Amino acid sequence: MTAAASAVLAVALAVSSYAMIGVLGRALLTTIDDSIRQRARSTVSLADAGRLPDELSSPDGVLLQVVDATGRITHATAGTDRLVPLLDARQRATAIRRGEARFVDGRPYGIPHVLRVRVLSADGGRAVIAARSFSEVQTSIATAGHVLLVGTPLLLVLLAGASWLIIGRTLRPIAALRRGADEITDTARSRRLPVPEARDEVHSLATTLNDMLARLEKADNRQRALVSDAAHELRSPLASIRLQLEVALGHPEGQEWRETAEGVLEDTMRLSRLAEDLLALARLDERGGALARREPVELDRLVPQSVERYGEAVTVDLTAGPGGEAITVTGDALALGRVLVNLVDNALRYASAPVAVELRAEGADAVLTVTDDGPGIPEPDRERVFDRFTRLDSARSRDEGGAGLGLAIVRETVHAHGGAVHLEDASPGLRAVVRLPLS
Structure with missing residues (x-):
């Protein structure tokens, strides 16, 4: 950056110096032209008035010659050739016609300099040379x-040094960020980058990167927790299967093989349900909350089809949309069916009376509710139960319950459809309320 800035600065200084020399030369040349023109005009005025002195004076250093029509010098300033005009007759005529000053070598006339010469005409065919x-x-x-020539390189070196210091000071926090990134490992408890004190772009960059690292750390912790909880959930059915098989093989003569097979089958079904739930969560995480497909879904047809297998254990109450139209949302029919099944399964686990499923259109939303008459859930725990592998007191249910993934799948699926889900008191029992935006 310093080299590039110095190169650009060098070009700019060179162009500026060249332009300044040119402007300075033109300004000085204009000053000389103005002085000889003014002196020539005043001399012409004196010549026309017949008041020319025998010896012309020139306090500003302008050399004057008055030449008559025959080419003879009649008047001149001191130090000026009185025999040979600075310009011959043809050159004088050309200079008068053009009205411009011109350069003349003064050495042939005993003047060791280049001269700037201007000629004006006077009465009687005379000419005044200034x-x-x-x-x-x-x-x-x-x-x-x-x-x-001397100052520009010094200025360039000075500015290059200043640029080096300023850019180095600016990039020092970035170097600190790089060192901090090198020190971050996958085993570090806190993976954060140093944030500079200055409230500049680097500070914003470091803050943004730390926010990203916090999100990654949260996702990593969530993944680790998922793996740990999944392993913990897998241990129980696997241990049960192993124990039953070891007992059966160790005492085959007194073993009820049908009872053993039924026990192993039950634990295998638990493993199967856990694997399906984990796969569903993994797919949701992989898509980042996006749906596998987006298509119109008629909930007033999907709901009866999904709960049909429960028979009389579930009642369905459908309220048609405005004008008798179907209640249609945009999303994945299979995923929405899984949401309803999970809620019904969860309600049946605690209910003693049939579970009530209701569907209605409310404003711009489709509202689906699943109500049971079970013991309910205390209000402080109603949000916590949507976390993965969260199970409350299993003694309230009539079986061992699931792995605590059903409601987590419900919430993430509903969120992927742009909706919301919450639990509320049904007095008695619990009501799960799902809101989905209508198409």
């Missing part, structure tokens, strides 16, 4: 050039 040395301009330009 000239001034250009050496002062050359000297000024040369002096300015030497100053720039």
Whole structure:
């Protein structure tokens, strides 16, 4: 960055120096042209009025020659050739016609400088030649050039050093971020990058990266917890299967093989349900909350089909939409069916009377409720039960219950459909309320 900035600065300084020398030269040349033009005009005025002195004076260093129609010099300033005009007749005529100053080498006339010459015509065919040395301009330009030639590299070095220090100071926090990133490992408890004190872009970058690391750490902890909880849940049925088989093989003569097979089958079904729940959660996590498919789903047809297998254990109450239209949402029919089945299974685990399933349209939402008459859930625990592998007191249910993944699957699936789910008191019992946006 310093090299690039220095290169650009060097080009800019070179162009600026060249432009400054050019502007300075033109300004000085204009000053000389103005002075010789003014001096020539005043001399023409005196010549036309017949008041020319025998010896012309020029306090500003302008050389004057008054040439008559025959080419003879009649008046001149001191130090000026009185025999040979600075310009011959043809050159004088050309200069008068063009009305411009021109350069003339003064050495043939005993003047060791380049002259800037201007010619004006006067009455009687006379011409006034005004000239001034250009050496002062050359000297000024040369002096300015030497100053720039020495000063520009020094300025470039100074600015390059300043750029190096400023850029280095700016990038120092980035180097600290890099070192902090090198120190982060997958076994570190707290994986964070150092945040600089300055409230600048690097501070914002470090804060953003730390937020990202916090999300990754949260996801990693969640994944580790899922693996740990899944392993814990798998141990119980596997241990039960192993124990039953070891007992059966150790005492085959007194073993009821049908009873053993039924016990092993029950534990195998638990393993199967756990594997299905874990697979469903893994697919939800893999898609990042997105749906596998998005298509119109008629809930007033899906709900009866999903609970049909429960028979009289579940009652269904459907309220048609406005104008008798179907209650339709956009989403995945299989996933929504799984949501309803999980809620009904959870309700049946605690209910003594039939579970009530209701569906209605309410504003821009489809509202699906599943109500049971069980012991309910205390209000402080109604949000916690949606966490993975969360199970409350299993003694309230009539079986051993699931692995605590059903409600977690319900919430993540509903959120993927853009809806919301919560639990509320049914007095008695518990009601699960699912809201989904209508198509």
